[in-house]
Amino acid sequence: MLRGLMIAVLSLAAVGAGVWGYQEHKEKNAILINAENSYQRAFHDLTFGIDRIHDQIGATLAMNSRKSLSPALADVWRLTSEAQSDVGQLPLTLLPFNKTEEFLGNMGEFSYKAAVRDLEKEPLTDKEYNHLKNLYNQSADIQGELRKVQHMTLKNNLRWMDVEMALASEKEGDDNTIIDGFKTVEKKAEGYSETNASTLPGDTNELDVNHLKDSKAAPITKREAKERAKSYIQMKQVNDVKVTKSGKGSDFSFYSVYMRNNKGEEANIDITRKGGYPLWYIVNREVGEQKISLNEANNKAAAFLERHKMKDLVLYDSTQYDNVGVFTFVGQQDKVRIYPDAVKVKVALDNGQVVGVAANEYLENHHERKLEKPVLTEKEAEKFINPRVRIQEKRLAVVTNELNQEVLCYEFLGTLGEETYRILINAKDGTEEQVERMNQAEPVYDNLL
Amino acid sequence: MRIRSNMKQTAVMISFAISLFTGSLFIMPETSRAFSGQVIQKGASGDDVIELQARLQYIGYYKGKIDGVYGWGTYWAVRNFQEAFGLPIDGLVGASTKNKLVKASKYDEAYVKSQINKGGSFTYYGKGTSKNKPIAQSTPPGFSQNDIQLMANAVHGEARGEPYEGQVAVAAVILNRLESQSFPNTVSGVIFEPRAFTAVADGQIWLTPNETSKRAVLDAINGWDPTGNALYYFNPDTATSAWIWTRPQIKKIGKHIFCE
Numbered sequence: 171m172l173r174g175l176m177i178a179v180l181s182l183a184a185v186g187a188g189v190w191g192y193q194e195h196k197e198k199n200a201i202l203i204n205a206e207n208s209y210q211r212a213f214h215d216l217t218f219g220i221d222r223i224h225d226q227i228g229a230t231l232a233m234n235s236r237k238s239l240s241p242a243l244a245d246v247w248r249l250t251s252e253a254q255s256d257v258g259q260l261p262l263t264l265l266p267f268n269k270t271e272e273f274l275g276n277m278g279e280f281s282y283k284a285a286v287r288d289l290e291k292e293p294l295t296d297k298e299y300n301h302l303k304n305l306y307n308q309s310a311d312i313q314g315e316l317r318k319v320q321h322m323t324l325k326n327n328l329r330w331m332d333v334e335m336a337l338a339s340e341k342e343g344d345d346n347t348i349i350d351g352f353k354t355v356e357k358k359a360e361g362y363s364e365t366n367a368s369t370l371p372g373d374t375n376e377l378d379v380n381h382l383k384d385s386k387a388a389p390i391t392k393r394e395a396k397e398r399a400k401s402y403i404q405m406k407q408v409n410d411v412k413v414t415k416s417g418k419g420s421d422f423s424f425y426s427v428y429m430r431n432n433k434g435e436e437a438n439i440d441i442t443r444k445g446g447y448p449l450w451y452i453v454n455r456e457v458g459e460q461k462i463s464l465n466e467a468n469n470k471a472a473a474f475l476e477r478h479k480m481k482d483l484v485l486y487d488s489t490q491y492d493n494v495g496v497f498t499f500v501g502q503q504d505k506v507r508i509y510p511d512a513v514k515v516k517v518a519l520d521n522g523q524v525v526g527v528a529a530n531e532y533l534e535n536h537h538e539r540k541l542e543k544p545v546l547t548e549k550e551a552e553k554f555i556n557p558r559v560r561i562q563e564k565r566l567a568v569v570t571n572e573l574n575q576e577v578l579c580y581e582f583l584g585t586l587g588e589e590t591y592r593i594l595i596n597a598k599d600g601t602e603e604q605v606e607r608m609n610q611a612e613p614v615y616d617n618l619l
Numbered sequence: 620m621r622i623r624s625n626m627k628q629t630a631v632m633i634s635f636a637i638s639l640f641t642g643s644l645f646i647m648p649e650t651s652r653a654f655s656g657q658v659i660q661k662g663a664s665g666d667d668v669i670e671l672q673a674r675l676q677y678i679g680y681y682k683g684k685i686d687g688v689y690g691w692g693t694y695w696a697v698r699n700f701q702e703a704f705g706l707p708i709d710g711l712v713g714a715s716t717k718n719k720l721v722k723a724s725k726y727d728e729a730y731v732k733s734q735i736n737k738g739g740s741f742t743y744y745g746k747g748t749s750k751n752k753p754i755a756q757s758t759p760p761g762f763s764q765n766d767i768q769l770m771a772n773a774v775h776g777e778a779r780g781e782p783y784e785g786q787v788a789v790a791a792v793i794l795n796r797l798e799s800q801s802f803p804n805t806v807s808g809v810i811f812e813p814r815a816f817t818a819v820a821d822g823q824i825w826l827t828p829n830e831t832s833k834r835a836v837l838d839a840i841n842g843w844d845p846t847g848n849a850l851y852y853f854n855p856d857t858a859t860s861a862w863i864w865t866r867p868q869i870k871k872i873g874k875h876i877f878c879e
Contacts, residue, residue, distance in 0.1 A: 209813075258803040261813035275800030334814075419867025419879045420847050426870060428784075438784040438845065450843055454783035460665075463657030465711065488662035489757045495662070496841050514842045528842040562695055588683055590691035611664075611688035611755040612764055 202331055209330035212259035213323075217316045219253035223277070224309040231299075231306060236289040243285035250278035261334050270312065270356055277305055311358050319351030382534050383422050387445030392425060398446050399427035399439045402478065402527075403453060407432040415443075424449060442533070448478075450528040457493045458520035464488060467495040467517035474524045475499060480513060480532065493519045501532070503539060507567040510535040510576060539568065542578055544597035551580040551595040554602060559584040559591060569594055571603050579603055654721070659712035664688045664757065671712060673731050674724040675700060685731065686755035759840045766806045768828075770836045773810045775828035776818030778875070785873035786832055788846045790839035792877070795850055802850075846870070849877035 223246060230242045254274045280301065284294065294302070322328065326347065333348045390398070392413045400408070410430040416423050423443040430436050439451035468488055475483055483499040484507065490496075494516055501511030516526030544551075548564060555561065563583040571577050579594040590608040595601070659667050668689045675681035681696035694710050701708045704719045712720075758764055770790055778789045796802035796809045803809050811819060818824045846852070852875040853863045866878035 255803065255808065258808050258812050271801045279800075414871070416847065416870050417868035417876075417878075420869045424847070426872075436783060438782075440845070440847070449847075450845070452784060452787065452838060452843060452845070463659070464663040465658035465660040468660060488660055489759075490662050490664050491757060491837055512842075516838075516841070526838065526843060528844075530844070531842070562698065585691075585695055588692060590695070608691050609758070609760040610692070611686055611690045612758045613686065613755050 206329055206331050209260065212256045213330070214320070216253055216256040216260070217313075217320045219249055219256060220309060220313045220316055223249045223253065224306070224313045227302065227306045227309060231303060236293065239294075240285050240289055243281045246281040247278050247285055250274050250281065254278070261330065273308065273312070277309070280305065308358075312355060315351065315355045315358060319348060319355070322347050322351065380421070380534050381537060382442060382444075382447075382530075385422070385442070385444040389443045390425075390441075390446040394446060395425035395427055395441045395443075398441055398448070399429065399437075399451075402448050403429065403437045403439060403451055404523075405429055405431050405435065405437055405453070416440075447529070447533050448527065449530045449533065451526060452516075453523070453525040455518075455525070457518045457525070460493045460519040462519055462522050464490050464495045464519070467519055467522060468497055470522045470524060471495075471497045471499075471515035471517050474515060474527070475513065480529065483511075483513060486512070490519070494525070495519055501536060504541060505566070506541055506578070507565060507581070508536075508539065509567060509569045539576075541568070542598075544578060544580070546580070546595075546597055546600055548580060551597065551600060552582070554595050554600045555582060555584070555593055556586075559586050559593065566597065567594070569603065577603060583608075654717050659689060661689050661691075661694050661710055662757065664755075668693070669731065669735070670726055670728065671697070671720070674720050674726050677724040677726070684755075685735065688755045688757055690757075759837070762806075762840055767833065767836050767840070769806060769810065770839075771828040771833040772824050772826075773816060773818060774835055775832040776823035776826055777816055778873070779826075779829075779832065781873040781875065783831065783835060784845050785875060786835035787838045787843055788849070788872050788875070788877060789852070790836045791844040791846050792849055792852055794839055795844070795846070795848055799850055845872060846877040848879070850879060852877045 226242060226246050226249060230239060230246065233239045233242060254271060257271050257274065284298065284302075328348055330348065336349060392415070396411055396413055399411075399413075408429050408431050410428075412428040414426050414428075416426065425441045425443060427439045427441065428436070429439075433455075435453060435455040437451060437453045440449040441447065442449060468485065472483075472485070475481075480499075482502050484502045485497060486500045486507075486509075487498040488495060497515045497517070499513045499515065501508030511532045513532045514526075514528040515524060517523070518525045544566065552561065552564075559582075561582050561584040565581050567579055567581040568576050569579055569581075578597045580597055582593045582595065584591055584593065589610075592604070592606045592608055594603040594605075596603050654670060655667055657663075657667060659671060664687050666687070669685055669687045671689070672681050672683075672685045672687070672693055675693070675696045676685065678700075680700045681693060683690075683692035697712060697716070698708050698710050700706075700720065701710075701716060704723070706716055706719065756764065758767065770793055773793065774786050774789050778786045781789075793806065793809055797804065797806065803812060810816065810824070814820065816824070847869045849869050851863060851866055853860075854874050855876055856874070858864070863878075868876050868878045870877055
């Protein structure tokens, strides 16, 4: 009797577990398929996008009228940015897949710059035309490879989730068509990125001079780095200091110094090996209630820069986040503001301690510049501005433009309704280099954190 | 009955108001100003800025919302006020500007604050938008508080056991990727790129971030980059990809190695 009951209960439990397990399995499968489908979609979108890009570039090659060329190039630009977002959805970051994305980026940049240019006045040069032809061939190759992968995935029912698994378990030996296929695509793109170098109009990905990289100053030792760190960060009762040297991948070598004091406050600072300049530092501690005003903190920040021989700087912007003030200083030479020479200083508003400095931009860019005389007068430059903007402040400034070159501009700050705008007019030819709407404080939607 | 109780209430209110008023007379015998002694500078926030905006709005110089953050709108209002009243035009609200302003305007602190706290539509001085005490907040250009929150989530999920520098570094890598052509161009695109961050893959990104990770994100956005322009980082103890070891390494922070 008892035995029969036991058997009944146990078999019921077994059936129950079976049903539960089956349902779990079904749910898991549903989620897997969902994930699989979104990968499939991104992948097929990508191949379709490359098809369209290839077609569209092909069409632009044959176009002669400027009227149709500009919209066609704009379309290429739109398609490349779509393709880029599709690549971003595929699980490939840890595969060496950067080159393809970079290729798409370059293509987008070229088509954008050419599309917004007034091709009536400045038609494509022969060099640029050849570059476009080159891009056409490259996209053909990538299209071919992608189609091969696409064909194989469709024919053999390959699943992206398996790629995910293969990447996770890192079984290199396995035959995985998708991974292999993409590696080929990547190799092709890599080949181009070398031939591509600087054939783009005004393509300079880095600034011409980096005063840190090319510094001729004498190198300092680890011990000197430690001493300098201590003099920059006036931390009391330090009981732990560590110095490490930068790795080989860095553009220039530097020391990283870590300090800790009795109260548990920590500080990190990076100091260049050549010359011993402080690139940046952060002090990490709890900042108490605000005791000093932003203005007093500003004076402390300015005094700090003065003390450490960072001269010719003027305050550009100040902001308060909770109990910390952040100040941006920019260079000034002969009453012209030098925006590339920027230093940021962070001051705690409880006791006025400088708890952070970011000077890498300043150190990379700062030098005595040969300033050209502006061709336009201020009045002439003002005429290039939208007459609805009410100008409130104006000055001369050196800024870095889209092509990463330093240009002399008239900087106008003006208002249009409630908004404030910063407008930069090239002092040579009156080009509107940049129009920027200045940030306003954002309403708090909820108590953050 | 009802009228009488109402009358009683008003009587109490009035006597209360009178006592408050006389009390304040004793505390501040010379002027009726409530400004603290600080020089108010662009970027500041707090009660002084609320008073400044309210007063400038009262005399028609300031037209924006009274939000307690000294932004551009307030800056132009101050400068125009300084110009009109023959003061040095520098946007700094020091003693002389405050005195002129106090003489030229009225400020009913209790009324303005109660309107701000009610958060309803606020027509006389401006509009309040939220019930919380600070009703607006400075954010770095180009980033909303929600972007910052999302990044704080990612930083917390990825590096909550790391030293502070390591957390800033993770945030800096997200920003460096944003700039790079090889990665998506949005904060969410970079964070949710499949297999980019383990914290996203295993769901740790949805842990509630603490104040430290938010501070780290703000530091990174404001320009602190401990990594020297790194685009990748990995934990050498748990890294599964052989490829990541081939990247040129810049430096090690905490448990993570940062590379180009």
